[in-house]
Amino acid sequence: MTDEQQLTAAGNEMSASFLAAKKRSDETLAKLEANPSSFTMLTGDRPTGRLHLGHYFGSIRERVAMQERGVNTNIIIADYQVITDRDTTEHIQDNVLNLVLDYMAAGIDPNKTMMFTHSAVPAENQLLLPFLSLVTEAELHRNPTVKSEMEASGHALTGLLLTYPVHQACDILFCKANVVPIGKDNLPHVEITRTIARRFNERYAKKNPVFPEPAAILSDAPEIPGLDGRKMSKSYGNSIMLGATAEETAKLIKKSPTDSERRITFDPIARPQVSALLTTAGLVTGRDPKEIAEEIGDAGAGALKQYVIKSVNEFLAPHRERRAELAKDMDSIRDILHDGNKRANAIAEETLDQVREAMGMKY
Numbered sequence: 001m002t003d004e005q006q007l008t009a010a011g012n013e014m015s016a017s018f019l020a021a022k023k024r025s026d027e028t029l030a031k032l033e034a035n036p037s038s039f040t041m042l043t044g045d046r047p048t049g050r051l052h053l054g055h056y057f058g059s060i061r062e063r064v065a066m067q068e069r070g071v072n073t074n075i076i077i078a079d080y081q082v083i084t085d086r087d088t089t090e091h092i093q094d095n096v097l098n099l100v101l102d103y104m105a106a107g108i109d110p111n112k113t114m115m116f117t118h119s120a121v122p123a124e125n126q127l128l129l130p131f132l133s134l135v136t137e138a139e140l141h142r143n144p145t146v147k148s149e150m151e152a153s154g155h156a157l158t159g160l161l162l163t164y165p166v167h168q169a170c171d172i173l174f175c176k177a178n179v180v181p182i183g184k185d186n187l188p189h190v191e192i193t194r195t196i197a198r199r200f201n202e203r204y205a206k207k208n209p210v211f212p213e214p215a216a217i218l219s220d221a222p223e224i225p226g227l228d229g230r231k232m233s234k235s236y237g238n239s240i241m242l243g244a245t246a247e248e249t250a251k252l253i254k255k256s257p258t259d260s261e262r263r264i265t266f267d268p269i270a271r272p273q274v275s276a277l278l279t280t281a282g283l284v285t286g287r288d289p290k291e292i293a294e295e296i297g298d299a300g301a302g303a304l305k306q307y308v309i310k311s312v313n314e315f316l317a318p319h320r321e322r323r324a325e326l327a328k329d330m331d332s333i334r335d336i337l338h339d340g341n342k343r344a345n346a347i348a349e350e351t352l353d354q355v356r357e358a359m360g361m362k363y
């Protein structure tokens with residue numbers, strides 16, 4: 001095969017596996033709607049900063065909906081994943097506690113959803129040893145997300161970055177989650193999790209499978225662009241933080257770039273910056289961005305920005321109020337995390353015990 005043919009083949013394979021995953025996601029969601037309490041969800045975030053509107057519309061909203069439907073919901077704050085591609089844990093305490101604040105302000109109820117951190121659950125981490133024996137080095141190197149994260153980091157590939165998808169399998173499998181809501185970039189990690197579950201059961205637990213093969217849940221929510229039309233990312237300074245003040249939000253929106261054409265139109269390809277503002281306003285108001293564009297028309301970018309500022313701040317006001325209220329009592333937030341960690345430890349111990357049993361390692 002020529003390079004080009006190889007690339008096309010790789011592309012086709014990717015999209016075929018994406019399509020298969022999307023189909024599985026849709027089928028699983030249909031089953032989940034019929035019988036929510038037979039599902040266990042696990043998903044999570046790296047505590048690298050504050051949550052923004054992209055997180056809210058892309059995932060947090062869905063987690064709250066699953067929780068309310070009666071799915072057994074779990075959220076991992078992936079603190080060990082922070083050091084896959086950076087060499088500091090500066091601000092980690094603050095980031096972890098602020099994640100809990102944002103989850104709760106968004107509607108996550110600690111009585112229904114277990115929130116916990118990697119580093120507090122040793123038995124979960126211990127699953128990494130048997131799981132690593134179930135994958136080859138070549139499989140680890142083939143993971144496209146690991147490759148792009150390494151390139152973006154500008155650091156050498158660390159052992160942890162190479163193996164973190166297997167660690168993510170530990171996150172998912174220790175609590176026997178069968179649904180994992182994620183973005184496309186995390187799909188390879190759920191795929192390797194399925195492989196690990198299958199191989200473990202085949203190798204050690206043929207009669208009594210220990211692990212489910214979880215389905216990735218791929219959201220249909222449109223990706224919300226950053227204020228400058230690029231991907232919303234903390235490092236671009238183009239994200240609206242859930243916990244920012246109304247003034248900070250106004251300032252950020254005011255200084256976002258637009259173009260020289262006065263009339264406002266919705267055209268994501270030709271006018272990404274104006275369209276990003278319209279998409280944002282559309283999401284927070286539930287309106288069609290085209291309709292907003294027509295309404296603003298010749299009033300120009302200044303008027304558009306005023307509209308975005310007002311609608312975003314109105315949308316986030318209740319979240320911010322709840323957040324500020326919760327933040328008055330950080331001891332309670334710490335207690336909630338401790339409780340989540342305690343529950344996660346009990347579950348992880350039980351699973352690790354089944355793993356030892358299956359492997360004949362109970363002495």
Ligand code: TRP
Binds near residue numbers: 045171
């Ligand atoms: N890798 C995920 C991210 O970068 C975070 C994460 C860690 C996760 N463990 C997980 C997601 C388990 C789903 C399931 O956002």
